[in-house]
Each structure stands twice: as structure tokens, then as C-alpha cells.
Amino acid sequence: MVEVYLDNSATTKPMEEVVEIMVRALRDFYGNPSSLHRKGVEVEKLVKNARKQVAKALGVKDEEIIFTSGGTESNNLAILGAVEGNKRKGNRIITSRIEHPSVLNVFQHLETKGYEVIYLDVDEVGRVDLRQLKDHICDDTLLISLMHVNNEVGTIQPIEEIGRLLQHMKMKPIFHVDAIQSFGKVKFDPNKLGIDLVSVSGHKIHGPKGIGALYIRKGLKIAPIVFGGNQETGIRSGTENIPGILGLGVAAVHAFQHLSEHIRHMRFLRDRFLHRVKKEIDHIKINGLEGEGSAPHILNISFIGAKGEVLLHSLEQDGIYVSTGSACSSKKNVHSHVLKAMGLKNEEIEGAIRFSFAYHNTAEEIDFAVDRLKKHVADLRRIMMR
Incomplete structure (x- = not known):
């Protein structure tokens, strides 16, 4: 896999x-x-x-x-x-x-x-x-x-x-x-x-x-x-x-x-991921800043109408590993205090996924992840609408 x-x-x-x-x-x-x-x-x-x-x-x-x-x-x-x-x-x-x-x-x-x-x-x-x-x-x-x-x-x-x-x-x-x-x-x-x-x-x-x-x-x-x-x-x-x-x-x-090189590569991956998601998946919310003022390795997106935890495990079946927030609190059944403080609605918090990149990730991995993400978000939304 x-x-x-x-x-x-x-x-x-x-x-x-x-x-x-x-x-x-x-x-x-x-x-x-x-x-x-x-x-x-x-x-x-x-x-x-x-x-x-x-x-x-x-x-x-x-x-x-x-x-x-x-x-x-x-x-x-x-x-x-x-x-x-x-x-x-x-x-x-x-x-x-x-x-x-x-x-x-x-x-x-x-x-x-x-x-x-x-x-x-x-x-x-x-x-x-x-x-x-x-x-x-x-x-x-x-x-x-x-x-x-x-x-x-x-x-x-x-x-x-x-x-x-x-x-x-x-x-x-x-x-x-x-x-x-x-x-x-x-x-x-x-x-x-x-x-x-x-x-x-x-x-x-x-x-x-x-x-x-x-x-x-x-x-x-x-x-x-x-x-x-x-x-x-x-x-x-x-x-x-x-x-x-x-x-x-x-x-x-x-x-x-290799700091400058790593920053450029992670920013490239983040921008590529974000561009495709914005273009190919509707009803999303970018949490935080998209460009200047944001770190090159972190991207948090809410997929409205899909539960973040369910989406996480759906992606895991394809060998794609992401998170719903901080690893220190992800196992607790509580809403993110960060997203709450930012004023997000409950449905936006519940649909939030954090994607975080590193210098060894590739463009091919990004494209594969977005392809599978599109499918799983669509499937989960259909189930939620039943």
C-alpha cells in the first residue's frame, strides 16, 4: 500500500x-x-x-x-x-x-x-x-x-x-x-x-x-x-x-x-494541495491564513458536511495519514479550543482536518492525497444526506 x-x-x-x-x-x-x-x-x-x-x-x-x-x-x-x-x-x-x-x-x-x-x-x-x-x-x-x-x-x-x-x-x-x-x-x-x-x-x-x-x-x-x-x-x-x-x-x-530549501519545498506542497482542494472540492473553509503570515508546513481545512474523524479514518484506509488537530488532544472527545477561539461554527470545527507537510513529501503524494480526499469527502457527504 x-x-x-x-x-x-x-x-x-x-x-x-x-x-x-x-x-x-x-x-x-x-x-x-x-x-x-x-x-x-x-x-x-x-x-x-x-x-x-x-x-x-x-x-x-x-x-x-x-x-x-x-x-x-x-x-x-x-x-x-x-x-x-x-x-x-x-x-x-x-x-x-x-x-x-x-x-x-x-x-x-x-x-x-x-x-x-x-x-x-x-x-x-x-x-x-x-x-x-x-x-x-x-x-x-x-x-x-x-x-x-x-x-x-x-x-x-x-x-x-x-x-x-x-x-x-x-x-x-x-x-x-x-x-x-x-x-x-x-x-x-x-x-x-x-x-x-x-x-x-x-x-x-x-x-x-x-x-x-x-x-x-x-x-x-x-x-x-x-x-x-x-x-x-x-x-x-x-x-x-x-x-x-x-x-x-x-x-x-x-x-x-537546508532551512531555505525546506521552506520553499514545503510551501510549494502546501500551495499545490490548497490550489487543488479549492478548485475541486466545494463547501470548504480554510482555517487560518492562506499565504503570507502562515507557516509553510501546516494547512487546516474544514470540509462542511463531513465529520473530520470519519474522514481521517477513510483516508487512512488509502495509506494517507492526517489529523483532526493537536496530537496531544486528538483522542479527547472535545472540540478544538483553537478553532473555538477563532470563532468557527460547530459544523466547521467537526469537519476540520490538519494536513502538515515535510521536506520528504512529494508532489505525487500531494496529488494522490487530493484525489482520494475528493472521493472520500463526496462519499461521506452522500451518507450524511441520507
């Missing part, structure tokens, strides 16, 4: 080079980097090199990178660590209504601890309300946490404008950016944008699962949320995941050596 994997926002297929270095790490580089003997020192050097690879990809200093167990921990550490380490800055913290659960759930937890939480609204394409943000920032604002690229609809948030706004403030809030969907997909420079904390994840860029990283601007105080043997400068204790760290390093190098 043909396999067309279009769920790359949920996770990506690891590169062969990533698999190879991880296998080698398990087989040969099994020393503990905290050990003083040769096997430990050998692994410590490899970890330092991987840190350098991730730092170079982000355009930051090596010592500003902390390895974590993935995007969720990076977001938790950024938010909880910043709040706990900088309590005197204030009591107000700001995020948006369309964040990933690894951010929203932390803010809801902090709300129970007495912090004043502001949830910014978004417009019909999923972009945060900048005027509302300006209205809510005050001298008591401790932290602002926003995602760069929305994981469900691909809208790019105005991070640059927000960074400029904050840099001119006398009492600048800490600025955290969840870049899990933009790292390796959208060009950005944390230093130029005035970002203090950046979360990234390995398995979104053809690296391994169970590994991530957090950029922490030098000089920013972050309290640890995991305690132990003082690994990662004491901010994230625990014996390092060596296969994961080395795999992330290799994936980061590949992603950023």
Missing part, C-alpha cells in the same frame, strides 16, 4: 543519520558524562558538541541551551522556572487562548496559586490581538508566553512586533516563545527579537522523541523544577539522555543547513 504521511506537525519520521547516531550512542557511547574516567569524558565532549549544534541553529550561545525531555518539559520549565525565579517582578502573567496544553495547563495551575492570568483573544485567522496585549501590559507584568506558529492552523504570531514593543519598556516582562512548530520551519533570531526563553522539540524536526531544548537568555534567573545531581547547570537535573541529545544535534544541523 502507498503511504502518504501528512501528519508531520504531530511528529516526523527520524532521519537515517539520527537513527545511526542514536544506535551508536546506545552501543558505544554508554558512559555517564558525569563520570571522571575516559568513557565519561568522551560522552561529555559529544554532549557539548550537540549543545553547540542546537545553539548554532538558534543563533545563540552554547551555554544558553538546556536539554530537556521534550517540548512539554521545555514549556513547563520556561514558565514555572521564570515565575518562581522572578517573583518580585510582578504578579501578572499573559498568554493566549490558543496555546498548546503544555502552556495553557501551566497557566491554569498558576492561576490557582494566586497569579493574575490574562488570556489574549485571537482574530478569525488565529492571530493574537496586539492592542489587547498592549492594554494588559503593566509594570506588574512578570511573564508573556506565546507560541510562534500555531500547531493546529499554522498562523505565525507577530513575535517581531511584540519583541519591539517589550524592548522599549522600562520594566520589561520576561518573554517566552513556544517555537516547537517553528524551529526548523520558520526563520527567526531570538536575540534580535528580544526573546528570553525559547522551547524546541526534537521529534518535530526529524529527530528523536523524548528530547527537547530550552534557550535561556544569559543572565535570566530560572528556578529548577527538577532536583537531583545538578546536571545542565543545576536547572534540569537527571542523567542525560545521550542518544536523544546526539540525535537532536544531528537533526538541528540538517534542519538549518
